[in-house]
Amino acid sequence: MKILRRYMFNRLGNFNYLIGCEQTQQAIALDPLDGQQMLDLAEQQGWQIKLIINTHEHHDHIEGNPVVAAATGAEIWAHKNALGKIPNQARGLVAGDIVELGSIRLKVLYTPGHTPVHLCLLAEADEHNPVPVLFSGDTLFNACAGNCFNGGDVDTMYDTFVSQLNPLPDETLLHPGHDYMKNNLAFALSREPGNSDALSWQAKVKNVEHDDMPVMTLGQERTYNPFLRLHSDAIRSTLKQEFPHLGEGDRDVFKALRALRDKW
Numbered sequence: 125m126k127i128l129r130r131y132m133f134n135r136l137g138n139f140n141y142l143i144g145c146e147q148t149q150q151a152i153a154l155d156p157l158d159g160q161q162m163l164d165l166a167e168q169q170g171w172q173i174k175l176i177i178n179t180h181e182h183h184d185h186i187e188g189n190p191v192v193a194a195a196t197g198a199e200i201w202a203h204k205n206a207l208g209k210i211p212n213q214a215r216g217l218v219a220g221d222i223v224e225l226g227s228i229r230l231k232v233l234y235t236p237g238h239t240p241v242h243l244c245l246l247a248e249a250d251e252h253n254p255v256p257v258l259f260s261g262d263t264l265f266n267a268c269a270g271n272c273f274n275g276g277d278v279d280t281m282y283d284t285f286v287s288q289l290n291p292l293p294d295e296t297l298l299h300p301g302h303d304y305m306k307n308n309l310a311f312a313l314s315r316e317p318g319n320s321d322a323l324s325w326q327a328k329v330k331n332v333e334h335d336d337m338p339v340m341t342l343g344q345e346r347t348y349n350p351f352l353r354l355h356s357d358a359i360r361s362t363l364k365q366e367f368p369h370l371g372e373g374d375r376d377v378f379k380a381l382r383a384l385r386d387k388w
């Protein structure tokens with residue numbers, strides 16, 4: 125499995141992904157925004173796009189579908205709850221489904237919260253793929269969680285983190301749907317000012333262009349992403365300044381962080 129990531133220079137800062145099988149030269153276009161760019165990229169690689177997958181229904185994750193579908197005949201797959209929301213969706217995926225194309229094997233995780241139809245794709249480690257890879261759409265970003273104010277629900281997002289993301293191993297590589305890493309690290313540091321990992325990554329990525337941003341592991345994210353650090357004393361004590369009646373539960377901390385990030 126070979127992953128090509130391209131930053132879209134749009135206002136929302138999306139990443140587009142082409143996931144290819146080097147044995148069969150077949151590829152999956154994930155969340156295409158600039159369909160023509162995905163077609164050009166596939167041609168450069170000698171790949172045929174066989175499938176389009178959308179993590180969710182927001183326009184910046186589906187806009188390139190028609191161009192890619194028209195040129196390749198690729199079907200559009202997304203979560204079953206997206207049927208009727210994504211034009212020309214051919215298949216409704218559910219949790220546990222395995223998307224197979226050549227040597228590519230992607231397990232569907234149902235991850236509602238950002239929207240009720242959101243899915244993530246997990247490539248588990250196997251003979252073709254040395255480390256697990258998570259395509260997280262708008263559920264998990266570098267140093268942040270996705271927002272919940274455009275059709276989403278923060279309690280559901282918290283449940284998704286607990287049930288779907290927290291169990292994944294530290295070595296899992298993270299491929300999010302947008303690049304907000306610099307801004308998110310600044311937010312993380314506003315919550316946890318002494319976090320040396322956040323400080324060190326902030327310095328490392330300061331002058332890095334979007335297309336060259338590092339691919340982080342979940343283990344690294346767990347050192348600085350506040351939404352994965354709900355037990356941090358520093359985060360809890362900083363939050364109590366804004367939320368004097370903050371509850372002790374992880375859910376309370378998660379929701380308070382998301383509420384603050386909404387206004388960041």
Ligand SMILES: [Zn+2]
Binds near residue numbers: 185
């Ligand atoms: Zn979205």
